[in-house]
Each structure stands twice: as C-alpha cells, then as structure tokens.
Amino acid sequence: MASGVVIEKTAVELELAALLVQALNLEDRDAAAIDPVAPLFGHDQSGLGLDSIDALEIALAIQQKYGVELRSDDADTKTIFSSLRELCAHVQSRRR
Amino acid sequence: MLTIIDASRMDDVLAWRGSVPVSAAQFLGEAAALAASLPDAAAALNLCEDRYLFMLAFVAIALRGQINLLPPSAAPEMIGRIAAAHPGCYLVGDRTHAEAPCPVLVLPESTKAFPARESPRIAAGATVAIAYTSGSTGAPQAHAKTWGTLVATARLAAARLFDSAVGINVVGTVPSQHMYGLELTMSLALAAGCRSSSARPFFAQDIADALAAVPEPRLLVTTPLHLRACVAASVKFPRVAAIVSATAPLSAQRAAEAEARFDAPVYEIYGCTEAGSLATRRSVLGDIWQLHEGTRLRADADGSVIHAAHLPEPLPLQDRVEAIDEQRFRLLGRGDDLVKVGGKRASLSELTARLLAVPGVEDAIVFLPPVDGDAEQRPAALVVAPRLSRAAILARLAQSLDPVLLPRPLIRLERLPRNELGKLSRATLLAALGSHIER
Incomplete structure (x- = not known):
C-alpha cells in the first residue's frame, strides 16, 4: 500500500473483499489488507490491479452470493467498480 | 473490384x-x-x-x-x-x-x-x-x-x-x-x-x-x-x-x-x-x-x-x-511457448523478456501453472528484484502489456531455483510458486 495506512473496512466490506480474493484467486493478497477506497482496476501501485476478465468473475461471484446482477448501464459502471467501498455500496443497495 | x-x-x-x-x-x-x-x-x-x-x-x-x-x-x-x-x-x-x-x-x-x-x-x-x-x-x-x-x-x-x-x-x-x-x-x-x-x-x-x-x-x-x-x-x-x-x-x-x-x-x-x-x-x-x-x-x-x-x-x-x-x-x-488469456495471445519468452527489461529486475521467469477445471489460465512470474515492490513491477509492465497478460501471481524471490546449468525446471518453479502462495 502506497501510504502504508489502510482505512478501516466495515464488516460487509470485509466480507466482499474476502469474496474477491477467493473468486479471483488472488492468493497472494490478504483480504484484510485491501484498501476500501483504492481503485480496483489499473496498476497505479495503490490499486488491486484487476482487469476485464476479473470484472466478469466479480459479477458472477456477487450474483451467486448476493443475488445481484451487475449491468454496464447501471448508474455508472466506472463508479461502481472504482473501489471496494463503491462496489459494496452498490451491491448492498440492490440486495433484495 | x-x-x-x-x-x-x-x-x-x-x-x-x-x-x-x-x-x-x-x-x-x-x-x-x-x-x-x-x-x-x-x-x-x-x-x-x-x-x-x-x-x-x-x-x-x-x-x-x-x-x-x-x-x-x-x-x-x-x-x-x-x-x-x-x-x-x-x-x-x-x-x-x-x-x-x-x-x-x-x-x-x-x-x-x-x-x-x-x-x-x-x-x-x-x-x-x-x-x-x-x-x-x-x-x-x-x-x-x-x-x-x-x-x-x-x-x-x-x-x-x-x-x-x-x-x-x-x-x-x-x-x-x-x-x-x-x-x-x-x-x-x-x-x-x-x-x-x-x-x-x-x-x-x-x-x-x-x-x-x-x-x-x-x-x-x-x-x-x-x-x-x-x-x-x-x-x-x-x-x-x-x-x-x-x-x-x-x-x-x-x-x-x-x-x-x-x-x-x-x-x-x-x-x-x-x-x-x-x-x-x-x-x-x-x-x-x-x-x-x-x-x-x-x-x-x-x-x-x-x-x-x-x-x-x-x-x-x-x-x-x-x-x-x-x-x-x-x-x-498449443505450442509450448504460447499463452492465451481472454483472447490475448503472447509468448512466455516474450513476457519473460519484458519482465527482464524492467530496470531493477535482475532475474525473472514467466510460466503457466496448472489450473483447476474451467478457470482462466494466467501466466505466473517469479522475479528477483530486491529494490522494487511487486506493485512497482506490475505498474511498469502495465504500460506495455494488456492487463489480462500481467502475471498473476507475481512473486518476488531472493533467487530463482536454477540448477547448476542455470536452467529452471517446471517442478522447481511450481514448488517455488506453491511455497509462496501458502504463506
């Protein structure tokens, strides 16, 4: 982590972080150490470095665990996938 | 016409x-x-x-x-x-x-x-x-x-x-x-x-x-x-x-x-x-x-x-x-050197060469570990780069490589498990990969 400080996550954020690590085979990453406000995609050093294949895997895992279908024209996909916190907020708002 | x-x-x-x-x-x-x-x-x-x-x-x-x-x-x-x-x-x-x-x-x-x-x-x-x-x-x-x-x-x-x-x-x-x-x-x-x-x-x-x-x-x-x-x-x-x-x-x-x-x-x-x-x-x-x-x-x-x-x-x-x-x-x-992720094709020797070209990388190897079932097969990398973070190496590679081709995992080691001839066997690569993932 660039700053060396990880912002604290809520319980639901931690649960989603664990789901991502498991679904994406990020065995070398610790869910607890994922920064909730860092970008999920791209490689600017603070991010998780995910790519488009991961986006499909994430959608699949979220659908299976939370029953929420992601779609590209939802509000703004870029915002939804911008960080763990945004993704978590979107999933929680759509949960039945 | x-x-x-x-x-x-x-x-x-x-x-x-x-x-x-x-x-x-x-x-x-x-x-x-x-x-x-x-x-x-x-x-x-x-x-x-x-x-x-x-x-x-x-x-x-x-x-x-x-x-x-x-x-x-x-x-x-x-x-x-x-x-x-x-x-x-x-x-x-x-x-x-x-x-x-x-x-x-x-x-x-x-x-x-x-x-x-x-x-x-x-x-x-x-x-x-x-x-x-x-x-x-x-x-x-x-x-x-x-x-x-x-x-x-x-x-x-x-x-x-x-x-x-x-x-x-x-x-x-x-x-x-x-x-x-x-x-x-x-x-x-x-x-x-x-x-x-x-x-x-x-x-x-x-x-x-x-x-x-x-x-x-x-x-x-x-x-x-x-x-x-x-x-x-x-x-x-x-x-x-x-x-x-x-x-x-x-x-x-x-x-x-x-x-x-x-x-x-x-x-x-x-x-x-x-x-x-x-x-x-x-x-x-x-x-x-x-x-x-x-x-x-x-x-x-x-x-x-x-x-x-x-x-x-x-x-x-x-x-x-x-x-x-x-x-x-x-x-x-496929030919042994070919890798294909998400429709993007590359050769393992090319990926290795790109990794070695990153300033600060002293030794590196990119290879394909086995995958379970239908999961997408991703190239993995072992890298010797004492002064570079994992994120810095990936950020540098990302400038020239499609994101799906970036090695995952990319593991930093003190040295690669080369034999006395300087060669790397698949078995030792997988062993090195396994021991670092379990941690």
Missing part, C-alpha cells in the same frame, strides 16, 4: 443502433460522407468501440484507400508503437484518446447523409486492415488483410454455421479490433447478409438486453468467459438461433450447459489472427474440427500447414494438431 454491399441488399437492414434499424443504403451514404471528411494519410487507427461507428469508420477509411490499423488493446504504449510504425497516421475513435501520439478524430453520434443509390467498390486485393499479434521481441507483428480475404472468410464461416445467413441479427461481446470480432460481426454483415448490432455487451444482463433490442433470428458471438457468466446468471435471455464461441477452448460440459440455458446450438470457431476463422465444430457433438470449404490441412516436416484459395499463402499452424483427413482434425495443444 467487389461491391461493399450486394445491389439486391441496398434497402435491407444492415445494422442495428440499439433497436433502431439502419439500411445498407443509409450506412453507405454515411460512410461516403465520412470518407470525404477524413484527412489524407496512408493509415488510421480504428479504435471505435460502438460496433456501428467501427464499421462506418472501417468502410470510410477503406474507401479512401487507407488502411485500418486494429490494435489488440488501447494501452498507450501499444497505440504508440503502432502509430510510430505508420508515420502520418491518425486515430478514429468514439471517445477521446488524450495520450495518443497522433491526431485524433472523435466521431459524432450521427452523421448526416443521403442514402447511397449504389454500393461503391473496393478492389479485392486492396489491403484494408492490419491486425496484430504479439511477437517474440515484444513488438506487435502486423498481419495485413485484403478486402477479398475478409469477404471470402466471412462467407466461408457463415456457410458452416447457417444454411442461409441472410437476415440473421448478430450480437457480439468481442472487440471489433480482434479478428474474431471483426469477422463474426462486421464482415458477416457486409459480406454475408447478416445485421450487426452496435452494442458491445459485457455482463450477462447486458447481453440479454442487447439480444432483446434486435429481432429474431439472433446469433450471439461470444467467448467461453461470457458463456460461463450467462449460464450462471439469473437473467432471462431472449431466444437465440445459435451461439458461436472462440478465443479459448470451450469444454464439452460448458458447451452443454450453454446449449441447455439458451436452447440453441453452440458452435466453436477455430482460427488465428494470421488467417481469421479456419474451422468450426459443434462442441457437444465431439472434439473434431471441420475446416471451411476449400481449406485443406497438410502435414509438413515442421508441423501442419493450412492451404486455402482465399488465403494469400500457406499458413503453418502454431498449434499441434492430429489430422483425421484433409478437412478434419483434433487439436492436441
């Missing part, structure tokens, strides 16, 4: 912008108007994501006698390398490309034009596009495409999939800049009577929406990754007549699941950037590939070679195949 659209089809629907039909005459009118407004140049990067705008730009560029450059990714270094190889080129896109090293033309949502009365012609031998594969040195390797080859290949593929492809509405999830996407969406529409949807859906729900926006009969052009997402999704899909999948092998089980989910046949296409599509199979019926009409497989001292009238020259296959006869074969595996 070949007409772009057959004269009998001028009033037919050629494309769907969302759910709005566009006739061939209207499309050709817009293409001629756009062609007249393009700058003088020998070539143009066509980066449009909207399939209608891509096809419009493609035909306009070809009408001006220019070449469509089709980068495998929009990564700035990729754009830079291709632009540098074509001095004076420009870029056509449907969004801004601030980092492009050449002039950028952002297409408007709509082009005002009168419908064309007749179709313009393009010489069959004219080079209209260059597609790319990654070479062993890291520089993208160019593969020129003539108009005649694109037209012939699309018709051969269409003949394998349908008794008649006329009027089939095509929804694709693959980029138009990829040979498979180019051929199975744009070329099917221009050369085989299909109608191409402008959409480029991604998630399962997007795919359902894009299919619903066009009438039946529908063809879904997609990949094993998207099919897996569709099968697992709780989405209701409109009826499709057929599905084609390419870019990676589809397991018989996943093909059967997809056939059940969509109640439609699933065909796989075998091909490569060098030649476009070459063979098809219906995956649930077995593992034997049927080459296109007029295409022959011959064994050669160095491997298998494809001969076809529509291809400019015989094509040595990079994959290992078992010939059943001249028209049918089984795929045995």
Whole structure:
C-alpha cells in the first residue's frame, strides 16, 4: 500500500473483499489488507490491479452470493467498480 | 473490384443502433460522407468501440484507400508503437484518446447523409486492415488483410454455421479490433447478409438486453468467459438461433450447459489472427474440427500447414494438431511457448523478456501453472528484484502489456531455483510458486 495506512473496512466490506480474493484467486493478497477506497482496476501501485476478465468473475461471484446482477448501464459502471467501498455500496443497495 | 454491399441488399437492414434499424443504403451514404471528411494519410487507427461507428469508420477509411490499423488493446504504449510504425497516421475513435501520439478524430453520434443509390467498390486485393499479434521481441507483428480475404472468410464461416445467413441479427461481446470480432460481426454483415448490432455487451444482463433490442433470428458471438457468466446468471435471455464461441477452448460440459440455458446450438470457431476463422465444430457433438470449404490441412516436416484459395499463402499452424483427413482434425495443444488469456495471445519468452527489461529486475521467469477445471489460465512470474515492490513491477509492465497478460501471481524471490546449468525446471518453479502462495 502506497501510504502504508489502510482505512478501516466495515464488516460487509470485509466480507466482499474476502469474496474477491477467493473468486479471483488472488492468493497472494490478504483480504484484510485491501484498501476500501483504492481503485480496483489499473496498476497505479495503490490499486488491486484487476482487469476485464476479473470484472466478469466479480459479477458472477456477487450474483451467486448476493443475488445481484451487475449491468454496464447501471448508474455508472466506472463508479461502481472504482473501489471496494463503491462496489459494496452498490451491491448492498440492490440486495433484495 | 467487389461491391461493399450486394445491389439486391441496398434497402435491407444492415445494422442495428440499439433497436433502431439502419439500411445498407443509409450506412453507405454515411460512410461516403465520412470518407470525404477524413484527412489524407496512408493509415488510421480504428479504435471505435460502438460496433456501428467501427464499421462506418472501417468502410470510410477503406474507401479512401487507407488502411485500418486494429490494435489488440488501447494501452498507450501499444497505440504508440503502432502509430510510430505508420508515420502520418491518425486515430478514429468514439471517445477521446488524450495520450495518443497522433491526431485524433472523435466521431459524432450521427452523421448526416443521403442514402447511397449504389454500393461503391473496393478492389479485392486492396489491403484494408492490419491486425496484430504479439511477437517474440515484444513488438506487435502486423498481419495485413485484403478486402477479398475478409469477404471470402466471412462467407466461408457463415456457410458452416447457417444454411442461409441472410437476415440473421448478430450480437457480439468481442472487440471489433480482434479478428474474431471483426469477422463474426462486421464482415458477416457486409459480406454475408447478416445485421450487426452496435452494442458491445459485457455482463450477462447486458447481453440479454442487447439480444432483446434486435429481432429474431439472433446469433450471439461470444467467448467461453461470457458463456460461463450467462449460464450462471439469473437473467432471462431472449431466444437465440445459435451461439458461436472462440478465443479459448470451450469444454464439452460448458458447451452443454450453454446449449441447455439458451436452447440453441453452440458452435466453436477455430482460427488465428494470421488467417481469421479456419474451422468450426459443434462442441457437444465431439472434439473434431471441420475446416471451411476449400481449406485443406497438410502435414509438413515442421508441423501442419493450412492451404486455402482465399488465403494469400500457406499458413503453418502454431498449434499441434492430429489430422483425421484433409478437412478434419483434433487439436492436441498449443505450442509450448504460447499463452492465451481472454483472447490475448503472447509468448512466455516474450513476457519473460519484458519482465527482464524492467530496470531493477535482475532475474525473472514467466510460466503457466496448472489450473483447476474451467478457470482462466494466467501466466505466473517469479522475479528477483530486491529494490522494487511487486506493485512497482506490475505498474511498469502495465504500460506495455494488456492487463489480462500481467502475471498473476507475481512473486518476488531472493533467487530463482536454477540448477547448476542455470536452467529452471517446471517442478522447481511450481514448488517455488506453491511455497509462496501458502504463506
């Protein structure tokens, strides 16, 4: 982590972080150490470095665990996938 | 000279912008108007994501006698390398490309034009596009495409999939800049009577929406990754007549699941950037590939070679195949050095060379660990770089590599497990990988 400080996550954020690590085979990453406000995609050093294949895997895992279908024209996909916190907020708002 | 659209089809629907039909005459009118407004140049990067705008730009560029450059990714270094190889080129896109090293033309949502009365012609031998594969040195390797080859290949593929492809509405999830996407969406529409949807859906729900926006009969052009997402999704899909999948092998089980989910046949296409599509199979019926009409497989001292009238020259296959006869074969595996992730092809030696080229990397190896079941196979890397963080190495690689090709995991070690001859065995690589993942 660039700053060396990880912002604290809520319980639901931690649960989603664990789901991502498991679904994406990020065995070398610790869910607890994922920064909730860092970008999920791209490689600017603070991010998780995910790519488009991961986006499909994430959608699949979220659908299976939370029953929420992601779609590209939802509000703004870029915002939804911008960080763990945004993704978590979107999933929680759509949960039945 | 070949007409772009057959004269009998001028009033037919050629494309769907969302759910709005566009006739061939209207499309050709817009293409001629756009062609007249393009700058003088020998070539143009066509980066449009909207399939209608891509096809419009493609035909306009070809009408001006220019070449469509089709980068495998929009990564700035990729754009830079291709632009540098074509001095004076420009870029056509449907969004801004601030980092492009050449002039950028952002297409408007709509082009005002009168419908064309007749179709313009393009010489069959004219080079209209260059597609790319990654070479062993890291520089993208160019593969020129003539108009005649694109037209012939699309018709051969269409003949394998349908008794008649006329009027089939095509929804694709693959980029138009990829040979498979180019051929199975744009070329099917221009050369085989299909109608191409402008959409480029991604998630399962997007795919359902894009299919619903066009009438039946529908063809879904997609990949094993998207099919897996569709099968697992709780989405209701409109009826499709057929599905084609390419870019990676589809397991018989996943093909059967997809056939059940969509109640439609699933065909796989075998091909490569060098030649476009070459063979098809219906995956649930077995593992034997049927080459296109007029295409022959011959064994050669160095491997298998494809001969076809529509291809400019015989094509040595990079994959290992078992010939059943001249028209049918089984795929045995890829060449040992090849890796393919999400439709992006690279060689392991190239990826290793790129890693070694990062300042501060002292030693490195990229290899393919085994995967469980249907998971996407990703290259893994072991790296000796005492003063670099993992993130810094990946950030540097990301400047020149498509994200899906970035090694995962990338593990930093004090030294690589080289034997006394300096060689790395697969067993020691896997052991090193395993011990670091368990931690």
